[in-house]
Amino acid sequence: MPRYAQLVLGPAGSGKSTYCSSMVKHGEVIKRTINVINLDPAAEHFDYPIFADIRELIEIDDAMDDQALRFGPNGGLIFCMEYFERNLDWLHEQLGDEEDDYFLFDCPGQIELYTHVPVMRRVVEQLQNWNFRVCGVFLVDAQFSVEQSKFLSGMLTALSSMIQLEIPFIHVLSKVDLLSKRDKKQLKKFMDPDIYQLANSELSNTFLGRYSQLNKAIASVIYDYSLVKFYALDMSKEDSITNLLVEIDLSIQYGEDFDVKEPKEIEDNKQDDE
Numbered sequence: 170m171p172r173y174a175q176l177v178l179g180p181a182g183s184g185k186s187t188y189c190s191s192m193v194k195h196g197e198v199i200k201r202t203i204n205v206i207n208l209d210p211a212a213e214h215f216d217y218p219i220f221a222d223i224r225e226l227i228e229i230d231d232a233m234d235d236q237a238l239r240f241g242p243n244g245g246l247i248f249c250m251e252y253f254e255r256n257l258d259w260l261h262e263q264l265g266d267e268e269d270d271y272f273l274f275d276c277p278g279q280i281e282l283y284t285h286v287p288v289m290r291r292v293v294e295q296l297q298n299w300n301f302r303v304c305g306v307f308l309v310d311a312q313f314s315v316e317q318s319k320f321l322s323g324m325l326t327a328l329s330s331m332i333q334l335e336i337p338f339i340h341v342l343s344k345v346d347l348l349s350k351r352d353k354k355q356l357k358k359f360m361d362p363d364i365y366q367l368a369n370s371e372l373s374n375t376f377l378g379r380y381s382q383l384n385k386a387i388a389s390v391i392y393d394y395s396l397v398k399f400y401a402l403d404m405s406k407e408d409s410i411t412n413l414l415v416e417i418d419l420s421i422q423y424g425e426d427f428d429v430k431e432p433k434e435i436e437d438n439k440q441d442d443e
């Protein structure tokens with residue numbers, strides 16, 4: 170039987186850790202045990218119970234304080250992740266071997282980890298070897314997505330991670346609860362776009378005409394080939410989390426291999442719960 174994992178990715182501060190803690194709480198409501206593994210060697214505060222923590226293997230200070238290494242925070246993080254990549258046995262041990270387990274990996278916010286450093290790709294390959302079905306949940310702050318050019322640039326970042334990792338991806342616009350009514354409307358336009366309207370919006374003066382054409386071309390590739398799937402997440406609404414989880418479950422075929430329960434079994438389980 171397979172196990173399931175979401176790699177929670179995205180730029181610094183995009184809401185990855187908050188997303189993990191909301192998913193755990195949502196899991197409690199729908200009676201699904203969702204375990205979170207912290208993969209950020211520099212993380213300090215958690216709102217969710219930590220199932221496993223990379224800092225037990227290596228933490229950022231190990232790389233920065235070491236007199237021979239003397240890394241700064243960014244190089245230090247890459248060093249830690251490469252050390253992690255060489256020690257994936259540690260992760261295997263932490264994951265155990267329970268069937269049907271469901272994990273979230275709360276990843277660091279350094280974008281190069283997903284776009285050109287091979288560590289996350291290796292993690293994905295190993296998880297797949299251990300019979301995990303893995304999807305990427307890529308968060309981008311919706312507040313930085315209400316302009317056409319920023320929206321496209323966020324999409325391209327998600328896309329380059331998707332190409333590197335080769336797993337199903339859900340592109341989540343986070344913190345939608347912070348948007349004004351006007352911005353929500355604008356975002357909706359981008360998510361359900363009329364390509365010509367997109368191309369002719371704010372970048373259509375003569376000086377920026379060429380960029381407008383470029384944006385139009387990029388947008389048409391992304392939309393025409395359905396390369397990136399969007400989801401606007403408002404974590405203040407339970408429905409919004411429920412619907413997102415349905416999308417994610419579909420992408421990893423969660424539950425497809427579960428045994429079909431006889432009505433009597435379901436009744437027995439209900440009585441055990443009470």
Ligand SMILES: Nc1nc2c(ncn2[C@@H]2O[C@H](COP(=O)(O)OP(=O)(O)OP(=O)(O)O)[C@@H](O)[C@H]2O)c(=O)[nH]1
Pocket residue numbers: 179180181182183184185186187188209276277278279343344345346347403404405
């Ligand atoms: N209003 C609102 N605030 C949010 C939401 N998600 C995250 N935040 C806030 O945004 C800030 C950053 O959120 P985090 O969850 O720490 O972001 P992160 O992506 O884990 O950050 P790094 O691990 O540093 O890359 C925190 O102050 C959160 O409280 C959201 O959906 N709505």
Ligand SMILES: [Mg+2]
Pocket residue numbers: 185186187209212275
């Ligand atoms: Mg975080």
